[in-house]
Amino acid sequence: xxxxxxxxxxxxxxxxxxxxxxxxxxxxxxxxxxxxxxxxxxxxxxxxxxxxxxxxxxxxxxxxxxxxxxxxxxxxxxxxxxxxxxxxxxxxxxxxxxxxxxxxxxxxxxxxxxxx
Numbered sequence: 001x002x003x004x005x006x007x008x009x010x011x012x013x014x015x016x017x018x019x020x021x022x023x024x025x026x027x028x029x030x031x032x033x034x035x036x037x038x039x040x041x042x043x044x045x046x047x048x049x050x051x052x053x054x055x056x057x058x059x060x061x062x063x064x065x066x067x068x069x070x071x072x073x074x075x076x077x078x079x080x081x082x083x084x085x086x087x088x089x090x091x092x093x094x095x096x097x098x099x100x101x102x103x104x105x106x107x108x109x110x111x112x113x114x115x116x
Contacts, residue, residue: 007095007109009074010034020074042114043070045089048080058099066091066111078109090114 009020014031020039025032047067054063064080068091079098080091091111098108 007039008036009039009072011037018073020076037072039070039072039074039076039093039109041071042090042092043068043072043076043111045080045085045087045091045111046075047087048085057101068093068111076109078111080111082111082113 008022009018010022011018011034012026012029012031013033013035015026015029017026017028018037019027022034022036026034045066046069048064050062050064052062054060064082064085065077066080066085067075067077069075070093076093078093081096082089082091090113092114094110094112095107096110097105098110099106
């Protein structure tokens, strides 16, 4: 059985509910057995914010963080790589570098415009 990663949601084996981030018990039925399910596909932009107060080791002047409801049925937070976010916009999830720490790339959930 594959071990879950930060890019996985958890599918409850008892009631089939998908939750993210992974938890110790299912929020719907209390079950404790899960199957990892990769976060993928598209979703709808629910909210976004532009962060300007970043740690000194960021190369960018600002980043955009979003909350997206994926078609898989879960809401996730990630970094947006798109110039003009619009509520309701369709986005595609990707696993990509979000920053570099001590010369090592750190990957995370990212979103791009589903149309482009």
